[in-house]
Amino acid sequence: NTVPAEPTTPAAERTLVLVKPDGVRRGLSGEVLRRIEAKGYTLAAVELKSATPELLAEHYAEHAGKPFYGPLVEFMLSGPILAVVAEGQGVIAGFRSLAGATNPTEAAPGTIRGDLARDWGLKVQQNLVHGSDSVESAEREIALWFPHL
Ligand code: GDP
Ligand code: MG
Numbered sequence: 001n002t003v004p005a006e007p008t009t010p011a012a013e014r015t016l017v018l019v020k021p022d023g024v025r026r027g028l029s030g031e032v033l034r035r036i037e038a039k040g041y042t043l044a045a046v047e048l049k050s051a052t053p054e055l056l057a058e059h060y061a062e063h064a065g066k067p068f069y070g071p072l073v074e075f076m077l078s079g080p081i082l083a084v085v086a087e088g089q090g091v092i093a094g095f096r097s098l099a100g101a102t103n104p105t106e107a108a109p110g111t112i113r114g115d116l117a118r119d120w121g122l123k124v125q126q127n128l129v130h131g132s133d134s135v136e137s138a139e140r141e142i143a144l145w146f147p148h149l
Contacts (some may be wrong), residue, residue, distance in 0.1 A: 009119040014044060014085055015092045018130035021079035024048075028116055029082045032129060035098055035112060038069050041088040045146050049083050058144055059094040068123060075125045083145045091139055102127060 017036065019029045031041065051059075056073045063069050086095060100111025101123045107114035117128045132138035142149060 007077050010086050011134070012042075013089060013091050013138070014087050015095050015132045015134075016094055016130070016145055017084040018145075019082035019084070020126070020130060021075065021077075021081060022117075022126040022130055023128040024080050024082055026116075029127060032082075032112060033084065034085070036095065038087050039094065039098060041086045041091050041094065043084060044060065044087045045083075045085040047083050047146070048080050049145065051081055055144060057071065059141060070126060071123070072125050074075060075122075079108055083136065085142055087147060091103050092132055092135065096133065099129050111147045121145075 005055030010032070019032050023029060023032060033046070050103065053073065056076050057064070060069065060072065060076075063072065088094070098112055100113040102128050103119075104113045104117035105119045105124075107117065107126075107127075109115060112129055113127050117126065120126055132141050
């Protein structure tokens with residue numbers, strides 16, 4: 001029996017994380033960064049930003065026309081957002097696991113949304129964080145929020 005050689009380390013993966021306006025407003029930016037770092041991922045960029053309708057139209061292009069799109073954009077314009085690029089192997093799926101299910105009521109305890117978000121009667125838009133869902137989305141979203149990276 002031969003044990004296969006360890007694969008060579010692939011290039012580090014990056015994802016875009018946003019602490020949404022509810023998270024910044026509630027003082028949970030540090031808690032989100034803490035969980036990312038505690039998991040072992042690296043912070044490659046962190047910047048407090050104000051979104052614009054144009055930026056959000058690109059960021060949420062896949063949701064244009066859905067019933068929640070208008071309220072979602074309005075919410076994302078309601079205050080500052082902490083934009084983060086996190087880095088590490090598997091970080092795209094890994095951060096989605098840390099974040100938990102989109103609906104905070106359904107998100108498992110132990111996750112950011114499960115532990116820290118709830119249903120405030122505003123459907124599921126106020127769920128604290130965004131995380132890219134694929135390599136393509138991550139690269140596209142990082143270019144939108146951090147054009148200089
Ligand atoms: P995510 O990838 O888990 O963030 O979820 P989606 O990409 O499906 O949706 C983007 C964001 O839109 C979510 O994080 C929520 O903030 C919001 N959202 C999704 N579905 C709904 C909905 O049914 N109602 C409302 N009000 N907001 C929603
Ligand atoms: Mg999504």
